[in-house]
Amino acid sequence: MKNIIKSKLESGETVIGSIVSVNSPDIVEVLALAGFDFIFIDNEHGPLNIETTANLIRAAEARACTPIVRVPENDPIIILKTLDIGAFGIHVPQINSREDATEMVKAAKYYPLGERGTAFPRSSGYGLYARDKNIKETNSETLLIPHIENIKGVENLKEILATTGLDIVFIGPYDLSQSLGIPGQLTHPLLEEKITYSLAMIKAAGLIAGIFASSVEDAQQRIKQGFRYILYSMDTIMLSKIARSELSQLKK
Ligand code: 3PY
Ligand code: MG
DSSP: OOHHHHHHHHOOOOOEEEEESSSSSSHHHHHHHTTSSEEEESSSSSOOOOHHHHHHHHHHHTTOEEEEEEEESSSSSHHHHHHHHSSSSEEEEEEOOOHHHHHHHHHHHHTTTTTOOOOOOGGTTTTOOOOOHHHHHHHHEEEEEEEEHHHHHTTTHHHOOOOOTEEEEOOOOOHHHHHHHHHHHHHHHHHHHHHHHHHHHHHHHHHHEEEEEEHHHHHHHHHHHHHOOEEEHHHHHHHHHHHHHHHHTTTT
16 A cells, blocks of 8 residues: 555645545546545545445545545544545544544554554455555554644644654644634634644644645645645535536626
8 A cells, every 4th residue: 555645745745635525436536637636535524434435435546546534533443444444544533632642543553553453354455465564554654634623632732742653633723713712713813823833833743734725725825834734625615616606607
């Protein structure tokens, strides 16, 4: 398993992905062919489940786009199943303490870094890959991406960042704004202060900072600030924006 976005990030590049929220391998292929570096298959919000996600992962791989999955919660069984079907990385919501981060790493990494269970799933080539090599490679190539999206996570960021095994630390601006009492106010100075503080801490710890961006201007601004893992918009949002704008031009 070669994780293309991990190599890109290691060579200093910025990577851009988008959220896939519907069960359509075709949409995954379209986004991959359009040039997104990764897709973020959302198993927290929306209808996708472990079986639909497996086929979306296959579609991404067929088009050399890195499949990353957001799991619904920091649960070792869910993390195990998600990695077993072949996710190249996981986002885990609401990582608010060192303990949360440690649990996440323990569930996602094989011995000696963690306690991920071993068997013969898709990620092991159904048992056909050389076992020791696969375990080592999977431990180093799988991206672990905690969500800092609650003020508790920001307050405990120093301890979270000291957890071995994290690659990218992702700021969730929507949930963070809610926990600050300013839900959805994405340009509020208090939110920006917490984002800027977190970005500086993540970079100082030598990790990659990631964030969600809802518009091109927003994404450009985040890249300028130093975020190198950009989650840009979402399948249904991009489609609805284009549909509405083209239709309104057509009806003029
Ligand atoms: C948030 O903003 O809370 C997110 O999880 C973005 O994907
Ligand atoms: Mg969130």
